[in-house]
Amino acid sequence: MSYRFKGKESVGKAVERIALEQLEEALKHTKARTSLDEAIHDVRICFKKLRGLIRLVRDELGDNRYRSENKCYRDVNRELSGVRDSAALTEIFSKVKERFSDELNEVAFESFRRLLSRSAKGRPADKRRALVEVRKKILAARKRVKQWKLGDDRFPAVGKGLTRMYGRGRKGFAAAFDNETVSAFHEWRKDVKYFWYQIELLRELWPGHLKDLADEIKDLVDDLSDDHDLALLRKRALSAAKKEKDGHEYEALLALVDKRRAELETRACFLGQRIYAEGPNAFESRIHHYWRAWRAEEKSNPLAAT
Numbered sequence: 001m002s003y004r005f006k007g008k009e010s011v012g013k014a015v016e017r018i019a020l021e022q023l024e025e026a027l028k029h030t031k032a033r034t035s036l037d038e039a040i041h042d043v044r045i046c047f048k049k050l051r052g053l054i055r056l057v058r059d060e061l062g063d064n065r066y067r068s069e070n071k072c073y074r075d076v077n078r079e080l081s082g083v084r085d086s087a088a089l090t091e092i093f094s095k096v097k098e099r100f101s102d103e104l105n106e107v108a109f110e111s112f113r114r115l116l117s118r119s120a121k122g123r124p125a126d127k128r129r130a131l132v133e134v135r136k137k138i139l140a141a142r143k144r145v146k147q148w149k150l151g152d153d154r155f156p157a158v159g160k161g162l163t164r165m166y167g168r169g170r171k172g173f174a175a176a177f178d179n180e181t182v183s184a185f186h187e188w189r190k191d192v193k194y195f196w197y198q199i200e201l202l203r204e205l206w207p208g209h210l211k212d213l214a215d216e217i218k219d220l221v222d223d224l225s226d227d228h229d230l231a232l233l234r235k236r237a238l239s240a241a242k243k244e245k246d247g248h249e250y251e252a253l254l255a256l257v258d259k260r261r262a263e264l265e266t267r268a269c270f271l272g273q274r275i276y277a278e279g280p281n282a283f284e285s286r287i288h289h290y291w292r293a294w295r296a297e298e299k300s301n302p303l304a305a306t
Contacts, residue, residue: 052197
């Protein structure tokens with residue numbers, strides 16, 4: 001399975017193949033014998049990749065089909081995130097303790113860790129039910145993919161969606177650091193993630209160069225994802241602190257969370273400056289040149305030219 005456009009495929013064939021592969025992968029994860037949290041996490045990744053794909057070819061799909069598919073994929077992820085949030089908080093809490101391990105003993109914030117652990121282990125029946133419902137939606141979605149008709153095989157079929165997502169991410173970058181709110185960083189994170197998936201889809205245009213770009217974007221995605229989870233962890237810790245007579249332990253935890261968020265947001269700023277250095281028009285023109293060279297190379301025989 002490859003989340004990539006291939007040189008000898010038309011845009012329509014590539015989109016259909018990749019969509020069906022992601023749906024098949026998601027279906028496989030709903031039946032996996034791993035932990036429920038891992039299964040839910042893996043299914044959600046498949047649907048995020050699907051949303052990145054349909055954003056890339058939104059103009060070719062048409063507004064009505066795009067909106068209906070995007071709503072389906074979004075609703076699946078919302079349903080699954082509702083039963084996995086506690087597991088995500090446990091993971092980010094462990095990352096905080098690891099980052100500041102030199103300053104903490106092994107049992108630091110133990111009561112809060114137990115609280116998160118109990119919450120993460122709860123509701124297994126809800127998780128199983130959610131996966132069963134998702135399986136039904138995957139089977140229906142597979143049938144709809146066969147009805148997609150993407151006729152244009154030129155660069156605009158993907159270039160418009162890619163440039164739109166680049167432009168959204170560039171604006172989101174400015175908004176995040178102008179407003180400095182959790183919601184602004186969260187919106188920027190979503191656009192960066194879709195842009196990352198789209199660069200992954202088009203990596204064969206110039207494998208070495210675009211792999212490096214994709215790796216940098218992934219680093220930014222990881223930092224923004226951790227920052228968002230830390231904001232949710234902070235909210236949960238504040239809620240727990242209100243029920244304690246002595247809140248000194250929670251004050252220390254909140255201070256470390258704030259410190260880690262500041263580190264991540266500082267690094268995200270520098271990554272954002274590099275990734276979004278050029279304007280959308282210049283970015284589109286550059287990728288268009290890569291596309292033309294890639295398509296021409298696929299049609300030629302370089303050895304014959306010598």
